[in-house]
Amino acid sequence: MRLTRRETLAAAPAEVYATLTDPQFQKAKCAATHATSHEVDVVETGVGHRVRATRVLPSDDLPDVARSFVGDSLTVVETYDWGAAAADGSREAVVDLHVKGAPLTLKGTLRLTAEGGGTTETLDAELKANVPFVGGKIEQAASGPIGEAVDVELRMLRERLG
Secondary structure, eight states: EEEEEEESSSOOOHHHHHHOOOHHHHHHHHHHOSSSEEEEEEOOOSSSSSEEEEEEEEEETHHHHHHHHHHTEEEEEEEEEEEEOOOOOOOEHHHHHEETSSSSEEEEEEEEETTTTTTEEEEEEEEEEEEEHHHHHHHHHHHHHHHHHHHHHHHHHHHHHH
C-alpha cells in the first residue's frame, strides 16, 4: 500500500532538519504518540544524521488479526538516514519502519524541499504486510495509526517552528 503525504512548513529546510534531528524533539514525539516506553538515538553520520526511535505502543486498537502477531503491545522501530544538504538546504532521508515480531514494514523516503522561503515535506513510502490472504487488511489497519503519528509529528513541528 502506497503512503504519500505532502505538507508545507513555514520554515527553511535547515530549521526543519535541525528540529527533526533534535533528540528532545524525537523524545517528545514518542511521548505524544502514547508510547508506554521509548528510546531515541541520534547520531551524526558525516553527511547527515541517523535518527532511530523505538517505541512500545499498546495494541488495543488493532484488529484481532494484527494483534495475533504482536500481543498486548507492539514495538515500532523507526529509522531515518539523512543525506547531505543541497545548496538550498533541501535534504532526503531513507525511511525504514518496522514492527518487531510482525511482518509489517514501511520503507521509502522523506524529502525536505526548499519552496518559497519555507519547506515542502514529502513522505513517499510503501507499507507492506507480508502475510498471505490478510496482508491487505493488516496494511489497511496500520495505515490509520501511521497517519495519526504523522499528524502528531507535523503538529509538533509547526508548534516548534512557529
